[in-house]
Amino acid sequence: MAAYLIRRLLVSALILLGVSFITFVLLYVLPADPVRQIAGRSATAETVENIRRELGLDRPFLIQYGRYLAGLVQGDLGRSYLQKTEVAELIASRLPATLLLMLGAIAAELALGLTLGIVAALKRGTMLDQTLMMTSFVTVSAPQFVVGLLLLYVFAVKLGWFPIGGYGSFAHLVLPALTLGILGSGWYSRMMRSSMIEVLRADYVRTARAKGLGRARVVLGHALPNAILPIIAMIGIDIGIFMGGIVVVESVFGWPGIGQLAWQAIQRVDIPIIMGVTLVSAFAIVLGNLLADLVAPLIDPRIKLK
């Protein structure tokens, strides 16, 4: 276990190093010149050169990258070109909003996905089952910005139940969390359905029924806990999908998280912020996958770590 953990942590560190290198290369070859952006249009050639030297952008690629890594191991993500603040601070101030959104999304996708999956499994082969499975296909085929705008139009513009955007209360969270979670709910309902069908066929469920337990007791007390566990273990993997979605969802709803931070930084060529958000996202994805792998054998002893 300890050896496995150490190896996984080492591999994770290497993956993050690789991500940082590739992002750095990509941003280094970016044709848009950040110095021009900072200096403004009317700046003289001399000012431009001064800024370039100040930021260390006149140095060769490997030296720039080395400096960045040296800062990174000390938790320093560099300074924003335009906002003159520490990137780590900027990200830290935006992170709570994004984490809240993700928690909301996880709650939404589980509540929707698991319920629909269980209902479909119990009503297997009926019209209802087919309708639910068709719905799950639609939700995994819908781009998040369309879902977001649709929810906004119906529940905020037309019905006025929720605010049109922004951040601050539970009401603000509902629509963006639903938008982010609805995609996952499609996958969860399909997985939950097949997991539930599998479990309902198992011997111990038949035994429970033979003992004369009521249908509700059998489903809720015996089948459900066993069907649900392997699916809960997959939440870690969702983080990767969420990390892609937050840029879109946060921009549609004006949610002040790291997705919006990244999106604004990309438009202004604020490279240290893009680097920072990419690394934080990659870190979250690696961590999520690691957690999913570590939790799986705890839930199902038949799965061995290797």
Added chain:
Amino acid sequence: MTVADASFTPPSPLRRLMRRKLALLGLALIALVVAGAVLAPWIAPYAPDEQLFDGLTLEGAPLPPDARFIFGTDLLGRDLFTRILYGAQTSLVIGVVANGLALIIGTLVGITAGYFRGWIGAVLMRFTDLMMAFPALLLAICLAAIFQPSLWIVAMVIALVNWVQAARVIYTETSSLATRDFIAAERTLGAGTGRILFRHILPHLVPTIIVWGTLGISTTVLLEATLSFLGVGVQPPTPSWGNIIFENQTWFQTAPWLVFIPGAAIILLALAFNLVGDALRDVLDPTQRGRD
């Protein structure tokens, strides 16, 4: 006896695909979009960039759908139906080109890593793991911002981001095929590596490639739409369903058709490829047979 014998021949995969209602629905939708895209120059009532002098209200607002403009007009007074038809071309070209490229990269990486164990396989698969940890959409946005986005660049960017899933699946299949007896037999008979890979392993991968190729088009269509919606995908005036929404989203409260008609088009096309891909998986994968 002959009747009984005939019932024993398993129906062809195509036959079994045709028996599935959802697959048929998917195929019909795809046919509809393809027809719209190919016939656009003939069936579109206007030119895609034509700003109609009567395409806006006197106050300069877009027109809602009516008998003349069945999908309404956009902020510049252009016919939305026409732009949706031409947008179908964009979606399909990117879907086929980007996904084809991703599939080629994924197959090459997966088959190489799966067949050559040792350091080549290890390096390739670690690189695949690294790509999996990359926030795909951020990567795509960065790439699209680096290159001046055009239709072909967007297709390339999507391919660079999307090959990873296919590579992993092909890798797993190849590495299990590579240990099978018939491959060992071929090797003993003196078959070269290229011959084994392309004559003996690749044919076994065809069902997987077909399934992933179909499901991948759906992912590609969604990614293109998202990039274009963020303004870093296909650039206006070339219509794409994503950039139609990008151009008009500020008006979505008063002119919802400008957002939800192209939105519905994206969902229907992605749905169609998902339905067909899912049915193909059931039909082509023997381990799934008999399950629902």
